[in-house]
Amino acid sequence: MxxxxxxxxxxxxxxxxxxxxxxxxxxxxxxKAAYKVQETDLGTMLDDPASKAILLKHIPEIVNSPQIEMGRGMTLAQLQQFAGDQLTDEKLATIQTELDAVKPN
Structure with a gap:
């Protein structure tokens, strides 16, 4: 061989x-494609320091939640149905604009 x-x-x-x-x-x-609030799971974004910083900036109450591990497999758009008051369409659009500048690991 x-x-x-x-x-x-x-x-x-x-x-x-x-x-x-x-x-x-x-x-x-x-x-590499940018992260997408409609497609990229939360766990992937939390594992990348650059995207995690964006999430902490805009949705610290979600990122720091004790239940965050349960949502790692969901996208932000999917999480919106459980936290609509924190993840408004406007908030998702703002997060997406900043994620567009991040190159995934």
Whole structure:
């Protein structure tokens, strides 16, 4: 098995494929989608310091809630049905505007 992998690697190196791949990052790594209040789960945003700071700024009572762990799998839009007074459409739009500037981890 090791000999086969060595032979494959040597063949790729001789054709320049290994060098070309190493110099060209995958397209997905070049552009990452911004977080979306309609699509990104709360847990993902809480795990990223930049997006968590935005959430703490706008909805600290939700982020600091003892029940926050139960909502980690939900989007902010889904959480709106349980906290509509704190997650108004206007508040979600404001959060989204700031999230648009954040590049996910």
């Amino acid at each position: 090791r000999a086969l992998l060595s032979a494959v690697f040597l063949a790729l190196a001789m054709t320049g494929s290994v060098t070309a791949y190493a110099e060209t990052p995958p397209a997905a790594a070049k552009t």
